[in-house]
Amino acid sequence: MRIYITVTVICVYICLFCSEKETIHHVFFDCVVAKQCWKIVSGILGVQIGVDLVNVGTYWLSNKKNCVLNIISSAVIWSVWKLRNDICFQRIGWRGMEMLLGRIVGLLLSWMVICPVDMKDSLKECIDKIKTAASRVLWLPFVSSQVTT
Ligand SMILES: [Zn+2]
Secondary structure, eight states, X not given: OOOOOOOOOOOOOBOXXXXXXXXXXXXXXXXXXXXXXXXXXXXXXTSOOOXXXXXXXXXXXXXXXXXXXXXXXXXXXXXXXXXXXXXXXXXXXXXXXXXXXXXXXXXXXXXXXGSOGGGHHHHHHHHHHHHHHHHTGGGXXXXXXXXXX
């Protein structure tokens, strides 16, 4: 007697940060982790950034005056993606926002070489503010849907 078993696999990707359905937009912009990160960065830069890819990409098309903003937004996106992949493939544990902010700081420090000389001080100042935010991140208010565009 043979028994046949049919297995149906439903492939739904779950966000490794918050367990909601994972999409590209979610990981980089809608996830509570991404929103908190963009809120911190927006506060430091004095510019609302990280609403969506169009919002971030608008500054990429601008001239050199947004160079520091573009380096930081690129570092945020790259760090979120690398951390998400390290959680997925290297099975490192998610330990909180300071983990992500620390990675962004490390990446920005290594990217100082691509920053124009006349903007290095501005970038360094932002890096220091991100470091400070990372050290007190547990004391920041939780991000809700009140983020304005
Ligand atoms: Zn999420």
